[in-house]
Amino acid sequence: MASRNLSHITEFILVGVSDLPELQVPLFFVFLVIYLLTAAGNLGIITLTSVDSRLQTPMYFFLRHLAVINFGNSTVIAPKMLVNFLVIEKTTFYYECAAQLGGFLVFIVAEIFMLAVMAYDRYVAICNPLLYMVVVSRRVCLLLVSLTYFYSFCTAILVSSCVFSVSYCSSKKINHFYCDNVPLLALSCSDTYLPETVVFISAATNLFFSMSIVLVSYFNIVLSILRIRSSEGRKKAFSTCASHMVAVAVFYGTLLFMYLQPQTNHSLDTDKMASVFYTLVIPMLNPMIYSLRNKDVKAALKRFTTNPCDSFKSM
Numbered sequence: 001m002a003s004r005n006l007s008h009i010t011e012f013i014l015v016g017v018s019d020l021p022e023l024q025v026p027l028f029f030v031f032l033v034i035y036l037l038t039a040a041g042n043l044g045i046i047t048l049t050s051v052d053s054r055l056q057t058p059m060y061f062f063l064r065h066l067a068v069i070n071f072g073n074s075t076v077i078a079p080k081m082l083v084n085f086l087v088i089e090k091t092t093f094y095y096e097c098a099a100q101l102g103g104f105l106v107f108i109v110a111e112i113f114m115l116a117v118m119a120y121d122r123y124v125a126i127c128n129p130l131l132y133m134v135v136v137s138r139r140v141c142l143l144l145v146s147l148t149y150f151y152s153f154c155t156a157i158l159v160s161s162c163v164f165s166v167s168y169c170s171s172k173k174i175n176h177f178y179c180d181n182v183p184l185l186a187l188s189c190s191d192t193y194l195p196e197t198v199v200f201i202s203a204a205t206n207l208f209f210s211m212s213i214v215l216v217s218y219f220n221i222v223l224s225i226l227r228i229r230s231s232e233g234r235k236k237a238f239s240t241c242a243s244h245m246v247a248v249a250v251f252y253g254t255l256l257f258m259y260l261q262p263q264t265n266h267s268l269d270t271d272k273m274a275s276v277f278y279t280l281v282i283p284m285l286n287p288m289i290y291s292l293r294n295k296d297v298k299a300a301l302k303r304f305t306t307n308p309c310d311s312f313k314s315m
Helices: 002-006 021-051 058-086 094-127 129-135 138-163 181-185 193-227 231-259 268-292 295-306
Strands: 011-014 091-093
Touching: 011 094, 021 058, 021 268, 021 295, 058 094, 058 138, 058 268, 091 094, 094 129, 094 138, 094 181, 094 193, 094 231, 094 268, 138 181, 138 193, 181 193, 193 231, 231 268, 268 295
Parallel strands: none
Antiparallel strands: 011 091
């Protein structure tokens, strides 16, 4: 009977970013602004790359899906987080928690590999420009994006199933602002060796393969750019991948800070701060990075705001 009761826990309590009462309302408005900027920026990128005839290239096709992923990731986290700033009982139902963890894993894994796909796209564009439209054809683009979503969905099912296969005791307080692997497993009173191993292997494997693709791609890109004789040519080649390099550096830098910190200094509070960055801040920054440093996106936005019908010409 005891094990049966343990498996029938119905809800968890989310501690949030801070448990200080005087910070709840100010934090609500801070994260509301972040989420609104994230939604506006990413929906703007999705709209522009969908309707503007000049942005119908593989590069902007992948950028559109990165925006979909960023918007999805922040939407899985932010609404529940914002509600919890304003309520006394910061509860989340068992299956609601499982769904949030699954959704978060789908989008975070998809982002990891979408950045790798975008790095490969830039590698082909700069190192093999004459074969670009053949190598990165529409069929290949659809295949890469489909595989990214399929793999991220399978990973989310596997990892979240392992996390919710353990028994949970009387302690229901999750030291986080959303349902994440590590703080959830910290509440378990059963053996967590298997789910912890699955979580570690999944995270390590995903980071290793995606970062390998990114590093190899940009290593070859840098070599190709350095071989260009004219300074104008080098500047033009670098500008085509500068935005993506900035986004990659910010995203992977945050993940590496989180996973490579010494175990003695590792804490759930540190995880929360890092999680704020890669679930909410980075999805807000990415549209700014790509739009402020990208002449094509800025030109498309100008065309769309001044004469929307012009964006649809020759589509």
